[in-house]
Amino acid sequence: MGKKTQELVKKAGLNVNELIKKLNKAYADEWLAYIQYWTGAQVAQGLMRPNVQSELKEHAAEELAHAQMLSERIIQLGGAPILDPEDYFKQTNCGYDAPKDFDVKALLKQNIAGERCAIAVYNDLLNYTRGKDPVTMHIARHIMQEEQEHEQDLEDLLTDITSK
């Protein structure tokens, strides 16, 4: 529990509980994104299967790293990360879109939608913390940059596959 950390955030005018709630909602998103990418990589079929699988696996690992960053910040702010995976579904912003069509194009499209949702979530978190909590803002900025890279990587793969 970072006593001074919490004091500074409160002094800057943020409601610490509300901030922790937002971070936990993003944390739920990251776990679900991790599972969605990881599962998609297992079942992917179709054109450029190995390329798509390695990109999905790479993104899964990055989503898990995002969950780690959020968990650390939640704890510094005096909270705890969501403890029961059932609550991921209750608190998520972006939801979980189970892979049903295993074709690489369908998988890419559903993960692109997830990335676009994630980008909006971190944009909101940036606006919420701007000028008040530079450390959380920096985390949100860092994660948003990676989500934008994810969106681009998947769009590029989809373009390459559909132009064949």
Ligand code: FE
């Ligand atoms: Fe992420």
Ligand code: FE
């Ligand atoms: Fe992502």
Ligand code: MG
């Ligand atoms: Mg990538």
